[in-house]
Amino acid sequence: MHILEGNAVTKHFGGLAAVSDMNFGVDRQEVVGLIGPNGAGKTTLFNLISGALIPESGTIRFQEHNITGLKPHLICRRGLARTFQSVRVFPHMSAHANVQVAALFGGADGISAAEANRETVELLEFVGLSDVGAVLAKDLKLPNQKRLEVARAMATKPELLLLDELMAGLNPTEVAQAMELVTRIRDRSITIFMIEHVMKAIMNVCDRIIVLNHGEKIAEGTPQEIATSKMVVEVYLGE
Amino acid sequence: MVGGLVLLGLVAVLMASLPLYASAYTVILITSVLMYVVLALSWAMFSGPTGYISLAPAAFFGMGIYTAAVLGFKLPLALVILLAGVASFCLALLVGALTLRLKGIYFVIFTIGLVELIKNVVLWYEVTFTGTRGRFVVPVDNNTIYYIMLAILVLLLLTDLLIRRSRFGLALQSIGEDEHAAAHVGVNVNPLKTIIFAVSAIFMGAAGAIMATRWSYVDPYIAFNPLFSFMAVLMAIFGGLGQFYGPILGAVIIAYLEETLITRFPYHYMLIFGIVLVATILYLPGGVVGMAPKLRSWFVRRRRAHPGG
Numbered sequence: 339m340h341i342l343e344g345n346a347v348t349k350h351f352g353g354l355a356a357v358s359d360m361n362f363g364v365d366r367q368e369v370v371g372l373i374g375p376n377g378a379g380k381t382t383l384f385n386l387i388s389g390a391l392i393p394e395s396g397t398i399r400f401q402e403h404n405i406t407g408l409k410p411h412l413i414c415r416r417g418l419a420r421t422f423q424s425v426r427v428f429p430h431m432s433a434h435a436n437v438q439v440a441a442l443f444g445g446a447d448g449i450s451a452a453e454a455n456r457e458t459v460e461l462l463e464f465v466g467l468s469d470v471g472a473v474l475a476k477d478l479k480l481p482n483q484k485r486l487e488v489a490r491a492m493a494t495k496p497e498l499l500l501l502d503e504l505m506a507g508l509n510p511t512e513v514a515q516a517m518e519l520v521t522r523i524r525d526r527s528i529t530i531f532m533i534e535h536v537m538k539a540i541m542n543v544c545d546r547i548i549v550l551n552h553g554e555k556i557a558e559g560t561p562q563e564i565a566t567s568k569m570v571v572e573v574y575l576g577e
Numbered sequence: 578m579v580g581g582l583v584l585l586g587l588v589a590v591l592m593a594s595l596p597l598y599a600s601a602y603t604v605i606l607i608t609s610v611l612m613y614v615v616l617a618l619s620w621a622m623f624s625g626p627t628g629y630i631s632l633a634p635a636a637f638f639g640m641g642i643y644t645a646a647v648l649g650f651k652l653p654l655a656l657v658i659l660l661a662g663v664a665s666f667c668l669a670l671l672v673g674a675l676t677l678r679l680k681g682i683y684f685v686i687f688t689i690g691l692v693e694l695i696k697n698v699v700l701w702y703e704v705t706f707t708g709t710r711g712r713f714v715v716p717v718d719n720n721t722i723y724y725i726m727l728a729i730l731v732l733l734l735l736t737d738l739l740i741r742r743s744r745f746g747l748a749l750q751s752i753g754e755d756e757h758a759a760a761h762v763g764v765n766v767n768p769l770k771t772i773i774f775a776v777s778a779i780f781m782g783a784a785g786a787i788m789a790t791r792w793s794y795v796d797p798y799i800a801f802n803p804l805f806s807f808m809a810v811l812m813a814i815f816g817g818l819g820q821f822y823g824p825i826l827g828a829v830i831i832a833y834l835e836e837t838l839i840t841r842f843p844y845h846y847m848l849i850f851g852i853v854l855v856a857t858i859l860y861l862p863g864g865v866v867g868m869a870p871k872l873r874s875w876f877v878r879r880r881r882a883h884p885g886g
Contacts, residue, residue, distance in 0.1 A: 388761060389761075390757065409765075410760040410761050411760050411761075411763050411764055411765045414762060414763040415763050419761075419762075422758065426757070426758040427755075428751050428755055428758065428759075429754060429755075430754060431747075431750060431754060435750075438747060439747050439748060439751045439759070440762035440763065442744045443744070443762060443764045444762045445763070454744075490762055491762070493762070494762055
């Protein structure tokens with residue numbers, strides 16, 4: 339059973355088809371990778387799923403409910419969280435406060451302040467930011483800001499987490515740490531749908547990979563199948 | 578902490594007993610200062626965390642003035658002030674729901690336009706239907722005005738503190754930081770902005786209603802004077818938005834400055850204010866409050882450079 343399902347999802351920017359007639363599905367507790375050249379429509383697809391953009395046609399279903407065109411905060415409260423390609427932490431708020439807002443507003447209604455605080459502390463620990471909870475988000479280094487975004491997204495208690503280029507801009511050691519973090523998130527029974535350019539990471543952590551080009555799905559399969567697909571190698575991996 | 582509480586208690590006693598020992602002139606002056614503190618602080622309550630620069634305080638203040646002018650002879654004073662707050666709240670709710678989707682400069686321009694719009698609507702109504710331009714307002718003695726203004730300020734301080742301490746204060750701050758990211762972590766952005774905007778307008782309206790009783794005659798040009806918007810913003814920014822006492826400090830300093838300058842330089846005081854505002858934004862982005870840590874580090878550096886000197 340798909341936790342997330344898209345049917346003929348289409349979005350144009352001007353005359354350009356950013357995402358065109360796209361069908362996709364993500365299964366419960368799967369890690370699915372979304373790859374493709376720059377401008378293929380990957381982030382647009384994430385924006386459509388999370389409610390930042392509304393598709394012109396097609397439907398998106400999450401846990402069997404139609405969420406097409408729903409406001410972002412409602413999609414979030416239903417259990418679908420995201421991170422951003424270019425980091426969008428709340429810069430002048432502490433790391434703790436960043437996560438706290440999400441814990442207070444992102445989950446089901448009626449969480450107590452004490453409970454939200456407890457979850458915040460636990461999540462900062464989970465992503466390895468316990469020591470810098472009081473530091474302003476803008477003063478954290480990039481890898482830590484990315485971790486903070488993950489903690490913030492997880493504070494909304496998601497069933498499905500959209501990770502938009504978690505590893506971009508990280509050095510090899512940091513990439514390894516980020517991969518380990520993704521595995522630990524999966525171990526918490528959270529389904530992951532991730533955009534990634536770092537091939538080593540995507541091949542290692544994903545159960546399945548979807549390849550986009552010019553807003554269309556051109557291939558889908560296990561990492562092994564994708565790595566050996568002639569078409570994918572031609573348009574994306576570059577031959 | 579204990580020292581702070583003692584100071585707070587002392588200020589409260591001094592303020593509460595002011596008419597007993599101060600001259601009538603002082604009471605009137607302090608009332609004006611309190612009015613500006615209310616305007617600056619209620620402006621900062623919404624615009625501080627969210628970064629939406631509203632130039633609408635004059636609209637809500639004027640709404641309160643006109644509520645007092647229309648109902649002042651018919652209803653008891655306390656009820657009039659309450660209704661003025663409610664009227665401003667409703668107006669702000671409507672305006673907020675319609676315009677808080679606007680970003681940056683568009684929102685600013687709309688709020689300037691709002692003051693003009695309401696002024697002209699009231700003017701048109703008065704000329705067309707009541708056949709006058711201005712109205713008399715039921716007069717109230719200066720000490721009563723002072724105490725009511727003080728009560729409005731105390732309620733405003735409590736409300737401000739409550740919001741700051743609550744989850745909504747945190748959410749409001751996250752909206753100011755990154756509105757889209759806030760929505761994606763579950764904050765219902767537009768209703769929250771609208772409600773806090775409207776709550777802040779209650780106090781502007783109430784302040785307008787009690788001030789109207791002192792002026793005893795008002796017309797749309799007096800009531801919807803955009804200067805009240807500009808002064809509120811100037812005072813809050815001059816004081817600094819980082820701490821809740823920033824706008825209070827700014828309002829006290831600028832209000833006192835206004836009183837002094839207006840008597841000495843009646844034709845140039847606005848020019849001086851303009852320079853103060855520009856200088857504040859350029860050189861003191863954190864306001865007077867933001868200056869304190871800078872000064873402290875400057876002293877520390879000086880002491881290190883000249884040990885024993």
